[in-house]
Amino acid sequence: MSKINNVAIVGGTHGNEFSGVYLINKWQQHPQLIARPSLKVETVFANPKAHGENKRYIDADLNRQFSASNLADFSLANYEQSRAKALHQQLGPKSKPNMDLVIDLHNTTSNMGPTLILLEQTPFYKQLAAYVTMQMPEAVVFLDEPEEDMSNHRFLASCGKYGVLIEVGPQPQSVLRQDVLEQMEQMTGHILDFVELYNQQDLPELPKQVEAFLYLDSIKLPLNDKGERLAMVHSNVQDNDYQPINTGDPIFRTFMGEDICYQGEKTVYPAFINEAAYYDNDLAMSLLDKVYLELE
Amino acid sequence: MSKINNVAIVGGTHGNEFSGVYLINKWQQHPQLIARPSLKVETVFANPKAHGENKRYIDADLNRQFSASNLADFSLANYEQSRAKALHQQLGPKSKPNMDLVIDLHNTTSNMGPTLILLEQTPFYKQLAAYVTMQMPEAVVFLDEPEEDMSNHRFLASCGKYGVLIEVGPQPQSVLRQDVLEQMEQMTGHILDFVELYNQQDLPELPKQVEAFLYLDSIKLPLNDKGERLAMVHSNVQDNDYQPINTGDPIFRTFMGEDICYQGEKTVYPAFINEAAYYDNDLAMSLLDKVYLELE
Structure with missing residues (x-):
C-alpha cells in the first residue's frame, strides 16, 4: 500500500456552482480546517474567469476537457481547453500525478443530497465509500460510467492518482445555501479523515458491502x-x-x-x-x- | 366602470425564467386556451435574445427600463433599453395604453409559491386579488412598493392601464418544473376569468378583506x-x-x-x-x- 501524500481540493470547476468556490476561499483563509498530519492539502480555484462572469464556463465545459487526446492537442485553445492543460500540469500529469487524490467540488440543481462520485472501483475507492457512508449515512455513492482507462477520462478529477467528485444539491446556480455548503464541508472532512486513517493504517472496521x-x-x-x-x-x-x-x-x-x-x-x-x-x-x-x- | 378590452400576456421578460416562455409558446399554438368572449388576448415574448442566450438579460435588466425618463431618453440604446422602447410602443404608451391589462410572467428561485404582484391598490386590483385568492387559496398577494405614479414605474407591466406580475417559485434558472408551470397557468386562467366576469358585471360575491x-x-x-x-x-x-x-x-x-x-x-x-x-x-x-x- 502506498500512502496518499498530496491532496488537491478543487472548487469552481463550474463557475456558477457556488459552494465549492466559497469553501475554497474559506479554507485558504483558515488552512488548519483542512490540515491532516500525514498530508499536504492544497486548494485550487479551477475556473475563476467563469465564476467572475457568473457562468458555468466561458467557451466549453471545463469538466469535459481532460482526455489524453484533448490534453495533447494544442490546437484546442479556447479558455477551458487551455485552463485544462494548465490544471493537468499542476495536478497531474496523469502518467505520474503530482496529486495522489483530487477532490472536485460540484453543485447540482437536482435533489441529489450529498453525493460522492467515484471514478473507479478499486479497493481504495471502495474503502473510501464505506468510510464516508458510515460517517454520513445520508451520503449517496455514485459510480461513474466505467472508462477504458483513466487517461481517456474527461473529468478534472482524473488528473490525480485517485479522483472523486463531491456533488451536492439541490442548489440553484449562483445561489449559496447554508445546508448544501455544510454538507459539502462535512463530506470533504470525512474524506480527509479517511485518507489520514488510511495512511496511518488505522481505519475502523468497515462494512463489507456498500x-x-x-x-x-x-x-x-x-x-x-x-x-x-x-x-x-x-x-x-x-x-x-x-x-x-x-x-x-x-x-x-x-x-x-x-x-x-x-x-x-x-x-x-x-x-x-x-x-x-x-x-x-x-x-x-x-x-x-x-x-x-x-x-x- | 370601463371594460377591459385588450390584454397582453408577456413571457420571457427575463430570458432564463422558463415557465412564461413555454406557456407563451403553448398559447400561441393553442390560442383557444386563453380566449375569453369579451377580450382580445395576445401573447408577447419580451426578451427572445436573452432567452436565446439562456440569460436573464443581455445588457441590463429589462424589467427596470420602463420609467418615463428612461423611455424618453434615446441615448439609452443598449438591447434592453431599446427593447423597452419597442414594448412601450406595443403595449403602451403609458399616457394612453393599447393594453388595458398587462400580465407579466416571472419565476423566482425562492420558495414563494404562486404570487400575484400588484402595481397599485385601486378597486380593480383589490377585486382581482380577492377573486384569485378565492379560486386559488395557495396564492399570495404581494403589493409592490408604492410609486409616485405609474409613469415613473420601472416594470414592464406598468405599460398597461393595469399591470400585474405572476411570480412563481421555487424554480432554478433555466429549468422547467411541471408544478411551477401548472401554477402559473392556473393563475393566468383565474385572472382572465376575473376580467371576463368583471366585464360582464357578473363577479361572484368577494371577500371583504384580502x-x-x-x-x-x-x-x-x-x-x-x-x-x-x-x-x-x-x-x-x-x-x-x-x-x-x-x-x-x-x-x-x-x-x-x-x-x-x-x-x-x-x-x-x-x-x-x-x-x-x-x-x-x-x-x-x-x-x-x-x-x-x-x-x-
Whole structure:
C-alpha cells in the first residue's frame, strides 16, 4: 500500500456552482480546517474567469476537457481547453500525478443530497465509500460510467492518482445555501479523515458491502422534428433522485397534459433530474443501476 | 366602470425564467386556451435574445427600463433599453395604453409559491386579488412598493392601464418544473376569468378583506470592507418566504459558523429569499409587512 501524500481540493470547476468556490476561499483563509498530519492539502480555484462572469464556463465545459487526446492537442485553445492543460500540469500529469487524490467540488440543481462520485472501483475507492457512508449515512455513492482507462477520462478529477467528485444539491446556480455548503464541508472532512486513517493504517472496521448507483445512460426530453421540446420531467419524478422508476411509470408530461411512461424493462434509479446545466442538450436525467460494492 | 378590452400576456421578460416562455409558446399554438368572449388576448415574448442566450438579460435588466425618463431618453440604446422602447410602443404608451391589462410572467428561485404582484391598490386590483385568492387559496398577494405614479414605474407591466406580475417559485434558472408551470397557468386562467366576469358585471360575491404583503425594503448580505461576503442566508430563513421574522431571530450564518440576528423592532415577512438573480448586488431578501386590502 502506498500512502496518499498530496491532496488537491478543487472548487469552481463550474463557475456558477457556488459552494465549492466559497469553501475554497474559506479554507485558504483558515488552512488548519483542512490540515491532516500525514498530508499536504492544497486548494485550487479551477475556473475563476467563469465564476467572475457568473457562468458555468466561458467557451466549453471545463469538466469535459481532460482526455489524453484533448490534453495533447494544442490546437484546442479556447479558455477551458487551455485552463485544462494548465490544471493537468499542476495536478497531474496523469502518467505520474503530482496529486495522489483530487477532490472536485460540484453543485447540482437536482435533489441529489450529498453525493460522492467515484471514478473507479478499486479497493481504495471502495474503502473510501464505506468510510464516508458510515460517517454520513445520508451520503449517496455514485459510480461513474466505467472508462477504458483513466487517461481517456474527461473529468478534472482524473488528473490525480485517485479522483472523486463531491456533488451536492439541490442548489440553484449562483445561489449559496447554508445546508448544501455544510454538507459539502462535512463530506470533504470525512474524506480527509479517511485518507489520514488510511495512511496511518488505522481505519475502523468497515462494512463489507456498500450500496451504490452505477451510471447506465442519460435520457433526453421528448422533442419534435424541429428539436423543440414537447414535454417536461413529470412531477412524479421531479425531486425524486435515486428513487426507483419501473416499467410503465410516468416520466414526462407533455405541455398538453399527457403522460409519457418509462418503457425500459428493468427498474432504474434517476439522478441529475432536470439539472439546469444539462438544458442546452435537452437531457432530462441520468439513469442508474443500484449495485453493491463488495469490500475484501 | 370601463371594460377591459385588450390584454397582453408577456413571457420571457427575463430570458432564463422558463415557465412564461413555454406557456407563451403553448398559447400561441393553442390560442383557444386563453380566449375569453369579451377580450382580445395576445401573447408577447419580451426578451427572445436573452432567452436565446439562456440569460436573464443581455445588457441590463429589462424589467427596470420602463420609467418615463428612461423611455424618453434615446441615448439609452443598449438591447434592453431599446427593447423597452419597442414594448412601450406595443403595449403602451403609458399616457394612453393599447393594453388595458398587462400580465407579466416571472419565476423566482425562492420558495414563494404562486404570487400575484400588484402595481397599485385601486378597486380593480383589490377585486382581482380577492377573486384569485378565492379560486386559488395557495396564492399570495404581494403589493409592490408604492410609486409616485405609474409613469415613473420601472416594470414592464406598468405599460398597461393595469399591470400585474405572476411570480412563481421555487424554480432554478433555466429549468422547467411541471408544478411551477401548472401554477402559473392556473393563475393566468383565474385572472382572465376575473376580467371576463368583471366585464360582464357578473363577479361572484368577494371577500371583504384580502391578506397581502407590502414591500418595505431589501436587505443585503453582510460584506467586509472589500465587498466580499461574510455570511449566507440562515437555514432557519431559507425556503421560509412569507414566514415571520421577529427581533432577535437569526437571519444570516457567517462562514465561520456564527449567527447574525435581525435587529428591527417590528415583525417582518421575507420574500425573494436567496433569489439567484439578486446575487450580483448581494441582496439577501426583501422584507414585507403583512397588511389587509379592504374591499368596498
